[in-house]
Amino acid sequence: MSGNRLYGCVEAGGTKFVCSLGNDEGLIGERARIATTRPEQTLAEVRAFFAAAADRHGPIDAYGIGSFGPIDRDRGSPGWGSILKTPKPHWSDAALVAGIVGDADVPTGFDTDVAAAAMAEATVGAIGGIVVYVTVGTGIGGGVVADGVPLDGERHAEMGHFRVPRHPADTGFAGRCPYHGDCLEGIASGPAIVDRWGCSLSDLPDDHVGHEIVAQALAHLSITLIATLSPRRIALGGGVLHTPGLIDRIRREARRLNNGYLLPDEMIDSVVAPTALDGDAGLLGALMLARRAAQID
Structure with a gap:
């Protein structure tokens, strides 16, 4: 893969969503912090961030999403990409991947935010x-x-x-x-x-x-x-x-x-x-999820 590939990276937390861009060399400086309110509002703001990024940089080749849980991470499940029953108000059954990626037909890596951070910890270290x-x-x-x-x-x-x-x-x-x-x-x-x-x-x-x-x-x-x-x-x-x-x-x-x-x-x-990566571990892990999805798909 070329280092010119563009990845959409999302650390979806219970308090805020952090969005950034990356390529095969690492994270790119642009990022946004979006409050975790109701799914329809938060996910619309996430989509708007990536739409604006695509206007500036070109199409996004793959997404990586590390999310608060519990989540459905089974790709064979009809609910893949969704939040499961959660104590976070309004977010049970929220279709996270569909709400972020929309109709775009691009590879998407989806896992928990902590699994993504563990990937970053292991890789960088x-x-x-x-x-x-x-x-x-x-x-x-x-x-x-x-x-x-x-x-x-x-x-x-x-x-x-x-x-x-x-x-x-x-x-x-x-x-x-x-x-x-x-x-x-x-x-x-x-x-x-x-x-x-x-x-x-x-x-x-x-x-x-x-x-x-x-x-x-x-x-x-x-x-x-x-x-x-x-x-x-x-x-x-x-x-x-x-x-x-x-x-x-x-x-x-x-x-x-x-x-x-x-x-x-x-x-x-x-x-x-x-962790020495505390702060950026989730985003780096999301980038690794996106790269891995692009390679598998």
């Missing part, structure tokens, strides 16, 4: 084997790739929706997940933090017990991933992970939980680590 990317923000989700390719299960992973042991100081909080209450997302996502303490984790005093509560929950996630997948890297991204000192707290708690068994303790520092 030149990491083989299993790589996991987890985002902790409006929700909690994780993606897994093997040698840079997303794992192809019956559905995509839902790492935010299992239960972890509760911190003794937090047993009175019922959790905010509308399906499971106090699953991981229900106790450690950004909205769950605000529900308890009225502000983001980064705004709490350094000695506030909230830091311990969230770190313990995310350390359990990390140790579970180590025990089940033995990944080369777990990259923790998202708004909650911008809290100063949180990664160190997670690592300390993960070492305590590990108790010297799964890995030498010093290896946890490289496995439970923030």
Whole structure:
């Protein structure tokens, strides 16, 4: 393929859609941030961005869309390219691919935003084997790739929706997940933090017990991933992970939980680590989804 090919890249998040262009050399500088309101409004703005881009640069050769979930990623399904039942108001059954690509007959790669970010993490870091990317923000989700390719299960992973042991100081909080209450997302996502303490984790005093509560929950996630997948890297991204000192707290708690068994303790520092791509990981992953779709099709 020529480096002159043009790709439409979309990171579709629960708060905002980020759109950009790319080619076979990387992302192009143009991008737009569009609020995630109702599907008809948000997707119309996304289409308008790419229509204007095509007027300036020529036709888009392929699209890559990394989306918040749950999504239908089975190409054999009549609902492929759609959001499934989601706690995000108005977005259940939204036809995401059709709403962005429209009638254009172009290859389109579609996966979760976290699977796309994991692709970017593995590719840019030149990491083989299993790589996991987890985002902790409006929700909690994780993606897994093997040698840079997303794992192809019956559905995509839902790492935010299992239960972890509760911190003794937090047993009175019922959790905010509308399906499971106090699953991981229900106790450690950004909205769950605000529900308890009225502000983001980064705004709490350094000695506030909230830091311990969230770190313990995310350390359990990390140790579970180590025990089940033995990944080369777990990259923790998202708004909650911008809290100063949180990664160190997670690592300390993960070492305590590990108790010297799964890995030498010093290896946890490289496995439970923030991604160097936080911010552009989703868009880079969307670009890789577009390139892969163009190659397959």
